[in-house]
């Protein structure tokens with residue numbers, strides 16, 4: 001399997017979580033209530049899986065490998081990095097708004113919904129660019145060896161950053177929440 005295929009598969013899982021998050025936001029808007037367990041599970045997924053695992057695979061391994069084969073940092077890679085940084089700010093804002101919501105601040109839910117929507121639209125466009133422009137650019141230039149080295153590196157990041165058990169737990173959570181919300 002190509003290393004980028006692993007990242008594309010992760011994008012599919014991330015997109016399902018976004019659909020669940022949208023449903024939770026709709027519910028929050030309609031009756032101002034939210035399941036703490038479900039929302040906190042999603043927040044952890046965004047912080048641990050999306051940011052610490054998926055974005056790290058790109059930032060630590062994929063993007064440097066792309067630079068090695070002549071794809072300039074001052075171009076599509078730079079745009080992706082800037083979007084990761086924007087994504088982190090959104091996740092922090094969602095997390096902060098959720099803490100306020102939990103503490104009983106009535107106005108917090110509007111901020112939570114707004115930041116969740118901003119984050120989802122940023123990341124959907126980001127994923128689209130990676131799947132359709134950036135990854136194919138890399139795939140057309142990477143040797144078979146580079147793909148293998150990247151793939152092994154991705155596996156290592158996964159074990160070090162989130163751990164095998166945790167990865168399975170996230171899959172379980174996505175399945176469970178999909179049945180409830182989608």
Ligand SMILES: [Fe+2]
Pocket residue numbers: 055058080084126130
């Ligand atoms: Fe990315």
Ligand SMILES: [Fe+2]
Pocket residue numbers: 007011054058127130
């Ligand atoms: Fe990505």
